[in-house]
Amino acid sequence: xxxxxxxxxxxxxxxxxxxxxxxxxxxxxxxxxxxxxxxxxxxxxxxxxxxxxxxxxxxxxxxxxxxxxxxxxxxxxxxxxxxxxxxxxxxxxxxxxxxxxxxxxxxxxxxxxxxxxxxxxxxxxxxxxxxxxxxxxxxxxxxxxxxxxxxxxxxxxxxxxxxxxxxxxxxxxxxxxxxxxxxxxxxxxxxxxxxxxxxxxxxxxxxxxxxxxxxxxxxxxxxxxxxxxxxxxxxxxxxxxxxxxxxxxxxxxxxxxxxxxxxxxxxxxxxxxxxxxxxxxxxxxxxxxx
Amino acid sequence: xxxxxxxxxxxxxxxxxxxxxxxxxxxxxxxxxxxxxxxxxxxxxxxxxxxxxxxxxxxxxxxxxxxxxxxxxxxxxxxxxxxxxxxxxxxxxxxxxxxxxxxxxxxxxxxxxxxxxxxxxxxxxxxxxxxxxxxxxxxxxxxxxxxxxxxxxxxxxxxxx
Numbered sequence: 080x081x082x083x084x085x086x087x088x089x090x091x092x093x094x095x096x097x098x099x100x101x102x103x104x105x106x107x108x109x110x111x112x113x114x115x116x117x118x119x120x121x122x123x124x125x126x127x128x129x130x131x132x133x134x135x136x137x138x139x140x141x142x143x144x145x146x147x148x149x150x151x152x153x154x155x156x157x158x159x160x161x162x163x164x165x166x167x168x169x170x171x172x173x174x175x176x177x178x179x180x181x182x183x184x185x186x187x188x189x190x191x192x193x194x195x196x197x198x199x200x201x202x203x204x205x206x207x208x209x210x211x212x213x214x215x216x217x218x219x220x221x222x223x224x225x226x227x228x229x230x231x232x233x234x235x236x237x238x239x240x241x242x243x244x245x246x247x248x249x250x251x252x253x254x255x256x257x258x259x260x261x262x263x264x265x266x267x268x269x270x271x272x273x274x275x276x277x278x279x280x281x282x283x284x285x286x287x288x289x290x291x292x293x294x295x296x297x298x299x300x301x302x303x304x305x306x307x308x309x310x311x312x313x314x315x316x317x318x319x320x321x322x323x324x325x326x327x328x329x330x331x332x333x334x335x336x337x338x339x340x341x342x343x344x345x346x347x348x349x350x351x352x353x354x355x356x357x358x359x360x361x362x363x364x365x366x367x368x369x
Numbered sequence: 370x371x372x373x374x375x376x377x378x379x380x381x382x383x384x385x386x387x388x389x390x391x392x393x394x395x396x397x398x399x400x401x402x403x404x405x406x407x408x409x410x411x412x413x414x415x416x417x418x419x420x421x422x423x424x425x426x427x428x429x430x431x432x433x434x435x436x437x438x439x440x441x442x443x444x445x446x447x448x449x450x451x452x453x454x455x456x457x458x459x460x461x462x463x464x465x466x467x468x469x470x471x472x473x474x475x476x477x478x479x480x481x482x483x484x485x486x487x488x489x490x491x492x493x494x495x496x497x498x499x500x501x502x503x504x505x506x507x508x509x510x511x512x513x514x515x516x517x518x519x520x521x522x523x524x525x526x527x528x529x530x
């Protein structure tokens with residue numbers, strides 16, 4: 080189908096975009112990469128009167144490392160740029176390893192990091208990575224700027240903490256400590272589809288080799304990415320060996336009520352959780368880096 | 370109704386201009402305004418890959434861009450891969466390997482594979498399969514397509530060597 084008629088405006092500056100957002104309010108949608116918005120418009124699930132196109136605002140795209148060691152990614156940065164970035168590979172290997180799982184090349188060439196996060200599909204990779212890394216999402220409006228923790232940003236299926244007048248402008252990932260390891264895995268019907276279930280994990284060990292801080296995030300399972308606290312607790316303090324890992328991963332479905340849809344039943348997702356948690360942790364804990 | 374817009378862009382090396390509504394997708398603009406019907410419109414929501422074109426050399430879905438967004442861009446469509454009436458080596462490899470049956474998906478696959486070979490002139494079978502994963506073909510079972518791309522890459526490497 081074809082999108083319903085709308086008017087298109089492409090401001091040259093962030094300030095103009097923010098003013099337009101106030102002016103048009105609920106009648107407008109923000110166009111970044113369009114890889115989720117345009118299908119939704121083609122299916123007439125969204126029929127905005129205005130599209131505020133951010134693509135002329137060059138300052139919204141870019142990848143840089145701050146003096147603090149944080150990795151800062153502009154909201155309009157395309158997936159392909161993140162995927163190919165040597166800085167990202169160094170400064171956040173979990174994010175780098177998640178990128179090839181995001182849809183397909185042609186989608187990654189247009190789709191943006193900010194667009195994916197704001198769309199907040201519960202089966203998307205980047206929200207899970209942000210949650211695992213305690214990323215900060217920087218929002219801006221005519222009222223000013225504020226930082227939102229990833230844990231508070233994702234509110235439910237396609238729902239975020241962003242106000243109607245706010246734009247996501249930047250994502251900041253805390254510095255990646257030496258020795259932190261990661262794992263990333265997902266199951267989908269076809270490579271590039273949204274995940275039926277996926278796991279993003281990071282693990283740190285202390286000097287004695289015991290597991291310290293562990294982050295295990297599941298996506299595709301409930302209405303938003305979710306930390307598997309029972310797995311994290313069970314893993315902490317262990318030697319991170321195969322037995323410890325298997326035992327900890329066994330708690331992956333604890334306290335969760337997985338959703339069911341036309342891709343998979345709730346039972347299937349419950350079965351996938353411990354298996355994928357174990358595999359992701361095995362990636363993180365195997366002696367040699369992949 | 371929103372006013373139609375005038376846009377200018379470069380398609381297959383040629384300057385083109387045309388009018389479009391803001392809601393006109395790039396693929397509809399190519400087919401209906403520019404009469405470049407080689408790019409096919411399939412699912413119209415970004416899943417099938419039939420409408421893939423090269424935007425500044427990179428494959429993108431032309432059903433997921435509005436024509437107004439392509440103002441000033443440099444596009445290559447399947448018509449731009451070889452001079453009119455001719456085929457390039459990739460297209461000949463597709464013919465030799467029967468890498469198409471109905472042909473509906475072929476323009477999108479040719480543009481996608483053109484970008485792959487530009488980026489990675491010596492792809493492995495796995496590289497080709499990965500790059501192809503966003504293009505749906507309902508006829509061939511993909512094997513002949515993978516073969517054709519690998520054969521084309523070998524041919525180019527042979528000529529270069």
